[in-house]
Amino acid sequence: ESNILMDFGINPAANTFSDTFPRIDRIPIPVENIDAIVISHAHLDHMGGLPLLFKYGYRGPVYMTEPTVYLMFLLLNDLYDVLQKNGVTPFFELKDLRTILQHTIPVKFGVVVDIAPDIKLTFRNAGHILGSAIIHLHIGEGLHNIVFTGDLKYDRSILLEHASTMFPRVETLITECTYGGQNDVMSPREEVENKLISLVNSTLEKNGNILIPTLAVGRAQEIMIILDNAIRNKKIPEVPIYVDGMISEVTAIHASFSNYLSKELRNAMANGFNPFKSEYVIPVKSSISKEEIAESRRNIILSPSGMLEGGPVLEYFKMIAQQEESIVIFVNYQIEGTLGSRILNGLRELTLQNSSGKVEALTIRSAIEKVDGFSGHSDRNQLLNYIRHVYTKKGPLFLVHGEAKKIQNMKKILNRIYGEYVYSPRLLETYRAL
Structure with missing residues (x-):
């Protein structure tokens, strides 16, 4: 019997080292x-613990x-720097990252690889972020097939095609449930983009700044393209879009792997247009x-981290959150406790460390908004749709990766369809699947 480990991340919302x-x-x-x-x-919540294993x-x-x-190496290097800057001893050394790279084997979508004498691996597009994969494990003589979705988006985005359903057989399905709650239904994409543009315009009219805390991978690139298109189409004024942190490096990686992008972006790049280059992005x-x-003032700023848990965004937040005419717009999922x-739940008085390590009190005076619909995760309806397309009731269906109440809510619905x-x-x- 072979021993295979799928994903090994860290909890970005954890309050203690353990x-x-x-x-x-x-x-x-x-x-x-x-x-x-x-x-x-x-x-990081899927690969951030790798250095510990090595x-x-x-x-x-x-x-x-x-x-x-490429993205993993960039993010783990950044994690090392962030921990050091925050006065925390990193749990790994940079040489550990080199060791990981020496043992890493890149695999293309659709290619079957023997990873153990009795297990074959195939990756399929998950539609979540650049290079994100659904893991298909073909066990033994093929009598049992395990599909682990990782994080998936069963809907097309500006950046990526929707998650693949190309699995001949699925005996065990392990699926994420980030948006498995009863009310986790996203608005239509056009409506979501219009809401973002409207918030930007109303803030610019007040001579304010727009701060968008964002994940460096995926969400930042999508928001950049939306804002650039809005400026080109005269939907918002010509204002600078500042990008900080790793966003520029991550964007360069996107441009280098155009074959993993959506059909529209691939066609645009084949015709000589680079959607990741803009005169407005600085x-x-x-x-x-x-x-x-x-x-x-009158600036748009995109900066990680998307949950305000470290990163350069905190320096902007300390200043912009105190400007009554400005706005902070959240565009990605916020893990409970971050x-x-x-802040989205109403926190307005808080304390943050300044650059010298001293704790300062902060009162939020800016507007706070959340624009749902840009998430790289499937909403409740998309998840149910995906499960119906893939799962064949020949074995267990495991619900993971979500708040307990959301998972239980999803389980209640699926129990009615698939029973025990x-x-x-x-x-x-x-659990034993066989």
């Missing part, structure tokens, strides 16, 4: 006895798509201070 990581001490086999690791995509002796192969290799360099940008989530086959595993629970 809550940050998966319980590596509870894996029922020694780390060095894992035969292969398969990573679905380059978000630190504790893993030296086997790690499979992921090629864009994921990467923030050392020559421009964040204070200058925040004080000069600063972004607490639906499971919602708790932490450290073990």
Whole structure:
């Protein structure tokens, strides 16, 4: 029997060091006895714990798509820098990242790879971020097929095609439920874009700034394209769009892997138009201070992290949140307990560390808005649709990756359709699929 580990992330909303990581001490086999690791995509909650596995002796192969290799290396380097800047000792050394790269094997969508004597791996497009993959494991002689969705989007976006359903057989399905709640239904895409443009225009009319905390991977590139198109089509005035943090580097990786993008973007790039280059987009360099940008007004700023948990966005937030005429617009999912989530739930008086490490009180005076619909996750209806297309009721259906109440809500619906086959595993629970 082979031992395969799918994804190994960290919890970005954890308040303690011990809550940050998966319980590596509870894996029922020694780390060095894992035969292969398969990573679905380059978000920290899916691959951020990889350095820990190598630190504790893993030296086997790690499979992921090629864009994921580049994005993972960039994000883990950034994580190392952020931890150091925040006075936290990183849980890995930079040499650990080089070791990971030496053991990483990039795999294209649709290519079948033997990852163990009794297991074949195939990646399919997940539609979540660049290079994100649904993991298909073909067990033994093919009598059992496991599909793990990772994070998926079963709807087309500006950047990517929708998640693939190209699986001849599925005996076990493991699916995410980020937006599995009863009210987790997103508005039509045109309506969502119009809301963003309207918020931008109303803020510019008041001579305010627009701060958009965003994930550096995926969401930032999509918002950049939407805003650039809006300026070109005279829907918003010609104003600078400042991008900070890793956004520029991540955008360059998107441009390098055009074959993973949506058909429209591929066609545009084949005809000589680069959607990731714009005269209005200005990467923030050392020559421009964040204070200058925040004080000069009528600027749009995109900066990670999307949940206000570290990153350069916090420096902008401290200034812009105190400007009554300005606005902070959240465009991605906010994990419960993060600063972004607490602000959306009404927090207006808070404390933050300044650059010298001192704690300062902050009162939020700016407008706070959330624009749903840009998420790289499927909403409730899209999830149900995807499950209907893929799952064949030949084995268990596992619901994971979501708040407990959302998972239970989704389970209730699916129990009516599939009966006793639906499971919602708790932490450290073990199931036998065969």
